[in-house]
Amino acid sequence: ANNIYVSILYFLFCSYDWFQTDSLITLVIYTKQKDMxxxxxxxxxxxxxxxxxxxxxxxxxxxxxxxxxxxxxxxxVNIAEKVGKVEIIFNKKDNIHWKMLGQPWEGHNTFIKRTDRGLFYRKCKLISKTEVTHDTKLFCLMLPKGTHLHVPIGQHVYLKQIIAGTEVVKPYTPVLPFLPLNFQEPSHHDGVHIYLMIKIYSHGLFTQALDHLQIGDYISVSNPEGNFKKSQVQTSEDLLLLAGGTGFTPMVKLLNFALTEVSCLRTVKMIFFNKTENDILWRNQLEFEIQFILSQPTKDWVGKQGKISSSLLSEFVKRSRSDSKVLICICGPAPFTEQGVQYLKDLGYSQEEIHAFTA
Ligand code: FAD
Ligand code: NAD
Incomplete structure (x- = not known):
């Protein structure tokens, strides 16, 4: 029965065809999706x-x-968005007439739940590694030529390395190479590079190995995952971002999108929680309404201090109008996110108004 269900679904939703010229192979996928x-x-x-x-x-x-x-x-890759037609075009190496597209391998022509598909990895080249703070670096990876992959806002990828003979996999959230100045123009994916802002922990299994990669080395990068939908921002009037440490990473593309492409937003505010001033990521690029809160400040710190709490949130998280549509995004260490969500609920925000980034 399952098979019949799957067959009917893919018959209803997707199918493919292919054709050739002397020099090109075109694979056409019909998705029947209006917003492809x-x-x-x-x-x-x-x-x-x-x-x-x-x-x-x-x-x-x-x-x-x-x-x-x-x-x-x-x-x-060409996409006819309205009719949901996707064309994937290759150049033949030799001008030979192809008798068939090729031999199918596992999973070919199937339409199944995303979660049942499993992650696919491709090897990406490490192009550069730049310091962001004393312990955090911006890694630039290059996708192979034959890959077409864009990581959507709010989604993460998995990196995979063999460490001491064992496969180790950890999630990371791609950022932009920098935040655009004054947010006048949206910053778009160049289709080739993936930027990751990663904190290197002195006893971290994965990040220590990552830090030892040399420029030119390869690392496996998965397909994107995550349940954030940008339509959540597109319909909001107040956007509030609560970031703790590297929990800042999903906020980067989100901020860029909100400030350059969402017209109904009235207020965008970020509260950035860190242990010390030296831990603040991209501080000189954060020039909109932002509040820094440190949990381990030095005595010279004149800004706010403390950890995430109900009183801090009630002070900073306010609707611009009593009936405004609000979206609050939160990301950081697990206890930070869990406590934050609880405090927000206690303050009267509904489940639909809160998005917590987790694995
Ligand atoms: P581990 O070996 O796991 O340990 C890290 C450090 O924490 C060590 O110092 C260890 O002693 C300590 N530690 C480990 N477990 C605990 C614990 N339970 N309590 C207290 N301390 C502990 N990180 C980024 O830097 N950038 C990102 O963009 C990013 N995106 C992420 C996206 C998602 C969806 C998730 C779930 C996590 C993301 N992370 C990100 C975190 C990342 O996946 C790794 O967890 C992180 O890099 C640490 O890996 P590690 O193997 O080096 O550290
Ligand atoms: P950190 O130790 O530098 O702390 C950042 C802030 O969180 C500080 O203000 C600190 O006081 C606060 N904090 C830490 N523990 C807390 C607790 N128990 N209760 C309340 N507040 C607490 O953080 P880091 O080392 O940069 O870690 C960032 C975390 O964010 C990691 O756990 C990482 O997995 C997570 N992260 C998740 C995603 C995601 O999408 N799910 C993305 C990026 C990062």
Whole structure:
């Protein structure tokens, strides 16, 4: 019965076709989704292996084949957003007539729950590593040429490394290379680089290994995951961001999007909790309404101090009008996020008005 269900679903929602010219192979996927966009299409093409995944709500449609003949590394993706048609175009290496697209591999032409698909990893090259603070670095990774992948706002990827013979996987939230000046122009993904702001812990298993990577080394990066929907921001009038330490990372793209592309927003405020002044990430780029709160300040600190608390939140988290539509996003150490959510609920904010970033 399950199989019948799956077959009917993919018949209803997705199908594919392909055609060729002397020099090109075009794979067409019909999704019948009205709001198809580049973030919902993930393509990997390496060594004659093609994997194209389309995200349709909480489902995933997959085309996965060993191509009949070789193609060059570059891949182009065209999307007809209104009709939900996705074209994936490759250049043939040789002008040969292909008899078939290729041999299917596991999962080919299936439409299943995203959570059942499993993560797919591709190797990305470490391009640069720049200091952000005494313990945090900005890592720039480059996607392989045959990959098309955009990480949506509020989503994370998993990095995978073999450490002492064991596979270790940890989630990280991509940021922008910097926050745009005055937020006049939206900063868009260049399609090639992924920037990660990562705190290196002195006894951290994964981050120590990461810190030892050399420029030019490779690391496996997964498909994006996460349940944040940007429509949550698009309909808000007040946006409040509560970040603790590297819990700042999901706020970067969110801020950029909110301040450059959402017209109905009246107020955007961020409260950034850190232990000390030296821990504040990108402080010189944060020039909008922002409140810094330190839990371990030196005696010269004149700003606010303390940990997240009901009284701090009641002071800073206020609706601009009694009936404004509010979205409060919170991210940081697990106890910080859990306590924050509880305090917000105690202050009368509903579940729908709060988004907590977790794994
Ligand atoms: P671990 O070996 O796990 O330990 C880290 C440090 O914490 C060590 O000093 C250890 O002694 C201590 N420690 C470990 N467990 C505990 C505990 N339970 N209580 C107290 N101390 C403990 N991190 C970023 O820097 N940037 C990001 O963008 C980012 N995004 C994330 C997104 C998601 C969805 C999630 C869930 C986490 C994210 N993280 C991010 C955290 C990241 O996934 C790792 O947890 C972090 O890098 C530490 O990994 P590690 O293996 O180096 O540390
Ligand atoms: P940190 O130790 O530097 O602390 C940051 C702030 O959180 C400080 O103000 C500190 O006082 C406060 N804090 C710490 N423990 C607290 C507690 N028990 N109760 C209340 N407040 C507390 O933080 P860090 O080392 O930068 O860690 C950031 C955390 O954010 C990590 O746990 C990481 O996994 C998480 N994170 C999650 C996501 C996500 O999407 N889920 C993304 C990025 C980071």
């Amino acid at each position: 966009n580049a973030e919902l299409v993930i393509v990997d093409c390496q060594d004659k292996r093609l994997r194209g995944e389309i995200i349709v709500d909480d489902h995933s449609y997959l085309v996965a084949v060993d191509l009949d003949h070789a193609v060059s590394e570059d891949v182009a």
